[in-house]
Amino acid sequence: MLPILARSRRTTRxxxxxxxxxxxxxxxxxxxxxxTSSGGSTGGAPTxxxxxxxxxxxxxxxxxxxxxxxxxxxxxxxxGLDQTVGPLFKNKYGISVNFVRASxxxxxxxxxxxxxxxxxxxxxxxxxAEDWIKANSQYLAPLDGPNVTALKAKTGALVTSDSFAxxxxxxxxxVNTNLVKTDxxxxxxxxxxxxxxxxxxxxxxxxxxxxxxxxxxxxAGSDYFTKLGALKPSFYESTAAxxxxxxxxxxxxxxxxxxxxxxxxxxxxxxxKVVLPSEGVxxxxxxxAALKKxxxxxxxxxxxxxxASDEAQQAQVADGFxxxxxxxxxxxxxxxxxxxxxRVVDYPAAETTPIVAAAEKAMGH
Amino acid sequence: xxxDSASLSRAGAGRAAMLAGxxxxxxxxxxxxxxVLGFIIGMPVGRMLWQSLSAGAHPYQELFxxxxxxxxLWNTLYLAVGSVVIAVVGGLILARAAVRCNGRFAGVLRIIxxxxxxxxTVANVVGWSFLLSPEVGYLNQLLxxxxxxxxxxxxxxxxxxxxxxxxxxxxxxVSFVYLFVYTALSKIGPEYAxxxxxxxxxxxxxxxxxxxxxxxxxxxxxxxTSLLLAIGQVTAPLLLGTRDGINVLGTMLYHISxxxxxxxxxxxxxxxxxLALGLFILFAQRYLLRDQARYLTAHSVTxxxxxxxxxxxxxxxxxxxxxxxxxxxxxxxVSLSRFWTGEVLPRHATLQSFRTxxxxxxxxxxxxRNSLESSLLAAAIAIPVGLFLATLISTTFSSSRWLAAxxxxxxxxxxxxxGILLGYGxxxxxxxxxxxxxxxxxxxxxxxxxxxxxxxxxxxxxxxxTLKPEYWHAARGCGAGRVxxxxxxxxxxxxxxxxxxxxxxxxxxxxxxxxxxxxxxPNTQVIGTVIFDYFSRGLYPTVAALALIxxxxxxxxxxxxxxxxxxxxxxxTMGF
Numbered sequence: 001m002l003p004i005l006a007r008s009r010r011t012t013r014x015x016x017x018x019x020x021x022x023x024x025x026x027x028x029x030x031x032x033x034x035x036t037s038s039g040g041s042t043g044g045a046p047t048x049x050x051x052x053x054x055x056x057x058x059x060x061x062x063x064x065x066x067x068x069x070x071x072x073x074x075x076x077x078x079x080g081l082d083q084t085v086g087p088l089f090k091n092k093y094g095i096s097v098n099f100v101r102a103s104x105x106x107x108x109x110x111x112x113x114x115x116x117x118x119x120x121x122x123x124x125x126x127x128x129a130e131d132w133i134k135a136n137s138q139y140l141a142p143l144d145g146p147n148v149t150a151l152k153a154k155t156g157a158l159v160t161s162d163s164f165a166x167x168x169x170x171x172x173x174x175v176n177t178n179l180v181k182t183d184x185x186x187x188x189x190x191x192x193x194x195x196x197x198x199x200x201x202x203x204x205x206x207x208x209x210x211x212x213x214x215x216x217x218x219x220a221g222s223d224y225f226t227k228l229g230a231l232k233p234s235f236y237e238s239t240a241a242x243x244x245x246x247x248x249x250x251x252x253x254x255x256x257x258x259x260x261x262x263x264x265x266x267x268x269x270x271x272x273k274v275v276l277p278s279e280g281v282x283x284x285x286x287x288x289a290a291l292k293k294x295x296x297x298x299x300x301x302x303x304x305x306x307x308a309s310d311e312a313q314q315a316q317v318a319d320g321f322x323x324x325x326x327x328x329x330x331x332x333x334x335x336x337x338x339x340x341x342x343r344v345v346d347y348p349a350a351e352t353t354p355i356v357a358a359a360e361k362a363m364g365h
Numbered sequence: 366x367x368x369d370s371a372s373l374s375r376a377g378a379g380r381a382a383m384l385a386g387x388x389x390x391x392x393x394x395x396x397x398x399x400x401v402l403g404f405i406i407g408m409p410v411g412r413m414l415w416q417s418l419s420a421g422a423h424p425y426q427e428l429f430x431x432x433x434x435x436x437x438l439w440n441t442l443y444l445a446v447g448s449v450v451i452a453v454v455g456g457l458i459l460a461r462a463a464v465r466c467n468g469r470f471a472g473v474l475r476i477i478x479x480x481x482x483x484x485x486t487v488a489n490v491v492g493w494s495f496l497l498s499p500e501v502g503y504l505n506q507l508l509x510x511x512x513x514x515x516x517x518x519x520x521x522x523x524x525x526x527x528x529x530x531x532x533x534x535x536x537x538x539v540s541f542v543y544l545f546v547y548t549a550l551s552k553i554g555p556e557y558a559x560x561x562x563x564x565x566x567x568x569x570x571x572x573x574x575x576x577x578x579x580x581x582x583x584x585x586x587x588x589x590t591s592l593l594l595a596i597g598q599v600t601a602p603l604l605l606g607t608r609d610g611i612n613v614l615g616t617m618l619y620h621i622s623x624x625x626x627x628x629x630x631x632x633x634x635x636x637x638x639x640l641a642l643g644l645f646i647l648f649a650q651r652y653l654l655r656d657q658a659r660y661l662t663a664h665s666v667t668x669x670x671x672x673x674x675x676x677x678x679x680x681x682x683x684x685x686x687x688x689x690x691x692x693x694x695x696x697x698x699v700s701l702s703r704f705w706t707g708e709v710l711p712r713h714a715t716l717q718s719f720r721t722x723x724x725x726x727x728x729x730x731x732x733x734r735n736s737l738e739s740s741l742l743a744a745a746i747a748i749p750v751g752l753f754l755a756t757l758i759s760t761t762f763s764s765s766r767w768l769a770a771x772x773x774x775x776x777x778x779x780x781x782x783x784g785i786l787l788g789y790g791x792x793x794x795x796x797x798x799x800x801x802x803x804x805x806x807x808x809x810x811x812x813x814x815x816x817x818x819x820x821x822x823x824x825x826x827x828x829x830x831t832l833k834p835e836y837w838h839a840a841r842g843c844g845a846g847r848v849x850x851x852x853x854x855x856x857x858x859x860x861x862x863x864x865x866x867x868x869x870x871x872x873x874x875x876x877x878x879x880x881x882x883x884x885x886x887p888n889t890q891v892i893g894t895v896i897f898d899y900f901s902r903g904l905y906p907t908v909a910a911l912a913l914i915x916x917x918x919x920x921x922x923x924x925x926x927x928x929x930x931x932x933x934x935x936x937x938t939m940g941f
Contacts, residue, residue, distance in 0.1 A: 075887070101728070102887040103898075110886050113796065113803040121804075197519065198500075203607060205620070234525075234608045237901040244903025248705040250500045261903070268703040269713075365610040 055092065055309040056146035058302055063093065065298035071096040072123040072299035075107045078167070078286050079260060081126060084315040089306055095299050103238075104129050104206070115139050123300030124290045126166055126307070128208060131344045133163050133287050141290040141297060145305030154326050158285070158341065165285035166307050167316050168323045168341055169258040170332070171212050173275040174243055179252040186278035187220040187255065191227050195253055199233040200242050201363070202256030210356045211347035212256060212282055217355050219280035219338075225359035228255075235365055240264075247272050258284065259321040259332065274321075281337040283323055395768060398757060401750060402775045405815050409790030410778055431631070437612040438638065444531050444602070444613055445595040451535025452591045453584065456542025459684055461576075462677035463543075464550045474678055477685040478543040483920040484692070485876040486537055486600045487896040488912030492692025493533050494605060495699050495905075497524035501707030503695055525608045530601045536688050537601075538594060542587040549583035550576075581653075589650045590780075596642055597783020599879050604900060614638060618785045619882065636786045643781030693916070700909035718910035729911055731888075732895040736915070739806065739891065740874035743813035748867045750814070751821025756851075758822070759829045776819040787816065788883025804886035812880050817870045824869070828862035872922045875915065 066072075074081070074097055082099040089097055100107075104127055114121040115136070127133075133140065140162035152159035159165075175184050182192060190199060204210050216224055234251060236242045239261040242254040246262075247270030259274055266272050288307050290300035306312055308325065316322055317330030323339075324330050429435075456478075463475040481489065496504045499519045508514045514521050523529065557579065561571045577584075599615035606612060614635060621632045699705050701714040722729045754776065758769045779787060791812045796803035802811070836858065840850035856863075878893030885894040892915045899908045 100887045106885070106887055110804055113801075117801045117803075119801070235610060236903075237607050238903070240902035240904070241900075242903070244705060244905055247903075248498075248501050248905075249707055250498055265704050265903075270704050270706075 055306065055311050056150060058145050058147075058305055062145075062298055062302055066095055066296075066302040067093060069095070069296040069299045071098060072296040072303055073098045073100060073121065073294075074124045074126060074300075074303065075100045075102075075111065075122040076126040076286070077102065077104050077107065077128055078126050079264075080319070081316075084318070085307060085312050088312060088315055089303055092306070093302065095302070097303065104132075108132050111136075118293075120295035122291055123294040123296040124288065124303050126286050126288045128284055128286050130163075130285070130287050130342075131207060133289055134344065137162050139292055141292040141301050141304075143290070143301070143304060145301065145308070147305045147308040151308040151325055158325065163287045163289035164308060164325060165341060166288040166325055167313075168283035168285040169260040169321070170276055170281045170283050170323065170334070170337075170339065171239075171256055172259055172262070172281070173277055174246045174254040174257045174262055175273045175275055176246050176249055176252050177271045177273050179249060184253065184275050186275075187216060187224065188279070190253055190255060191224075191231070193231070196231045198252040199228070199231050200236050200245050200251040200254040201228070201233045202239060202242060203235040203237055203365075204356045204360065207344070207347075207349075207352075208284055208342055209256065210352040211342055211344075212284075213359050214347055214352045214355045215280065215282045215342075216255070217359070219277075226362040229363040233363055243272065246270075263319060263321040276334065276337045276339075278337065281334060281339040283339055283341045285341050394757075395765070398754070398768060398772065401754075402771065405750075405811075405818060406775050406779055409787065409794040409812075409815060410782065412790070412794045431617070431635075433612055434617070437614050437617050440527055440602075440611060441596060441613040441615070441638075443527060444534060444598060445592055447528075447531035448535035448538055448595045448598070449588060449591045451532060452538035452542045452595075453588050455535070455539040455684075456546050456587065457580075457584070458680060459539065459543050460546035460550050462680040463547050465677040466674050466681065468674065470678075471674075474681045475547070477681050477689070478547075479540055479923070480685065480689045480920075481537060482540050482872065483923050484689070484916045485878070485893055485896065485912060485919070487604065487876075487878050487893045487900075488696065488908075488916060489537060489692055490533060490601045490604045491896065491900055491905075491908055491912060492695045493529075494524050495695040495705070495909075496691055497522045497529065498707075499523045499525070501705075503698070503707070503709055504691070506707065506709075525605050525611075527606075527611055530605050530611065533605070534595060534598050534601045538591045539684075539688070541591055541594070545583045545587035545590075546580060549580050553579050585650060585653045589646055592646060593643060593781055593783075596639065597785060597879065599783075599785050599882070604897065615783060615785045615879075618789070632786075632789050636782075636789070639783050639786055640781075643783075647777060647781050693913070696909040696912050698909075699905050700913055702906050705905040718906040719914070721907055722910045722914055726907070728890060729895055729907070732890040732892050732911075733915070733918075735806070735809070735889060736875050736891040736893075737918070739809040739813055740871045740877075743810050743817060743874055744867050744870040746810070747814045747817040747821045747870055748825070748863060751818055751866075752825045752863065754818070754822045755825040755829055758826050772822065776822050779815055780819040784816070784877075784879030785883060787812070788880045791815070791880070791884060804888050806889060808884055809881065809889055809891070812884055813874050813877065816877070816880055817874060820873070821866060821870060824866045825859075825863065828859050828866070868922050868925050872919045875919050875922070 072095060076099060079101070082097070082101070086097040086099060089095065100122070102110075107125070107127060108129060111122060111125070111132070113119075125133075137160075142161055143159075143164065148159060148164055151164060155165075173184060173187070173190065179198070180195075182189070182194075184190065202209050202212070204213050213225075233255075234245075236245060236254075239257045242251075242257040243261040243265050245251045246254045246257070247265040247268075262272055262274055266274070288304050290304040291297060294300055313324045313326065313329060317324040317332070320331035322330060323332055323334065459478045463478065466474050484492075494502070496502050499505060499522070502522070502524065505520055505522055508521055509517050524533070553576070557575050561575045566574065597615055598613065599619060602611060602613045602616045603619060606616060618632055618635050621635070698709055700718050701716070702708070703713060703715055703717065722733075724730070754772045757765070757772050782790075791808065792803075794800070795808055795811060802808035836854055837850060840854045841847075845853070876893060877891065878897065881891045881894050882897060885891070890898070892911065896908055896911055896915075899905075899911070
């Protein structure tokens, strides 16, 4: 047995010092990590903007203040804004736009947290989140710039005091042209028995998809989902996943995708056709607004007003998959589709919840 | 004799008194331990439990009224039991095959069962969906060309089913079981089985009466670890279950977090079954392994005879092809496509997806950076903290049993709670005042440290256990203080094992998905969450490219771990 030596007072103090120092290092590392946060994405390389679009001159004071801020951050779920509008805005005003692109479900809690804690984040938003905007209007800057004012004169109800419907995507039917040889014009054609096990539909978790289900029940009949259930449809998390499934041939036909989701895959050469249902089309709008108390609030208001300008609107609809703020703008032909923009107020939860529940039960989901 | 025993007992009493005297409650180390554990583990878990209790019984009463709860509970149990059976049987077969492999390429073959650890779980599941999608999956298309299934229009395998979700989950857990069982088998050696054979026992009897009992600790430990992982499983059900509405408790928890505002009461009520199951499993483990001295064997250096190696090699190769090569090849094929077409060799192959991930897409690039930085930082914190806590468990450095028990049980708490539930704990504890860490990089780091602490403590306890206490006593006997003795004598001896532990913790964290998906925000995406996000959005070629790139990164890390872990305290003693 080895002899045990008494511990010296010097080593006791030394050990305690080291222990305390170690705790201090640990705490400082954690605090340093807490203060770090990553930045969002930046706008892409400038592309040729739409020719001939005009931008009404914003007040000089706002422009000067925005230029002094040098940049702004936009939270959006819209694909491609950084390629279309971002470069145009930077070319015109010399102000960089950082786009943070994510789903509405990710961005809403982030906005809530930033507002609650007062931390800087979004200066402007372009989100398919009319209900969030209505619930948080006290945090939004009033929109009274010349372009928004002019837009209101053209579109009326789709412009409020603090937001406007910037662009919309139609919910549509997607068809794999290699697998489907019959003519599909609307929801009724989807009920073809040959599509059994080959139909996809959006998973109704978000309010807008629930509203879409309600709209289908109204235009295609309250028993539509019962008939669709006989075809054993598959559910997909998003409109884009639906589009990819049609493009790959995993399913032959999809209800509830959007033209925006199909755009990428069609441009890649997938055998996918967009069908705007003859029974009626729902347009899903993306609402633009500026935050009142952000770190670049002037730039945010300037950018939001710029979105309403003819130049920005034409740039956003140039791809042919989007509908602009002004009905009838863009290449997407909505004639005969009875297209209607989705408004939260038109689809209260008390109405949509039982319809969606019944639809899911009928489809075995 | 009496003199010897009297002097021994006096010396022992003196030593015990001295050691005990060092670990009074008032000692700095005890308080530091309590502070560290209280912050890292007590904050998320304690606050969550407090909130759940203060909400009363109401959420628990509502639990059974939740739509689909019964079905989800059944699916969870089916998935857990089924995948564990697959993992344990598969891991045992592979471990037996690996110890019997000798000669050329034996080292490479033994690594094959560990290779799936290099592939992110999300990527592995995505790869299987490309292979077994009923309509366009590559394997299904191949099977439909065979005479047996040529009449089928879709299938015959449907990856979007509970059965195949269970099989894929089981395959992903095989590597964990293999690591535990191979380590134990390689220590046992062939002498016992050979002795039984010489006494006339057949192969089955030798396995059941000799090998299996000696493997009991490893099997119990690996089974329990796999069961805890399987119960909290989210990845495969989330990716593959949505299409046909298949839910487990973990996905129900995830969907609750998707709503704004989050219904913490409902989430915490759902945690009840997890907690109950986890505690039961933990106590079952302690009961089953209560007398570990029964399983001590003499460490063997004898190798198995080469004559039995061909079948073993075949088993390892077949596993490698099925579990590794097939999903990777499927990912490669899709990554080279412009969109997923079901064609094995895409007609217009392109590297666009890789360019998107590596340069064009800022989200993917940021996610890779976030994964690497958060994993490195968390490992850099978890390893030294784990080493500190491991010294409290080690009988060489500590005689305070109450402190050792506090460390063991509190770190085990984060192991028995599923990742998705821990995610709630982190959200609840750190996103509100005074921390306000929502959307901050620091939240990821804190969560990862908490997650990896049990692994760090366990692995470094295993490393410390390989040290003879004489080194410590000799250094102390020569007058070195605790810190000097540890830093100058012991740390150089264990650094190989500690470094291996660091790399392995880094590898596990770089794949992390279950907790990350609860904490994700636009600025704090990591590889796993971006892969899931892109998969949900149908960006399959980008998903495949990102999965392959992250697999390369972690393979590199695992390679370093294997090199570092060859010596003392290497992988074989790590307990991974």
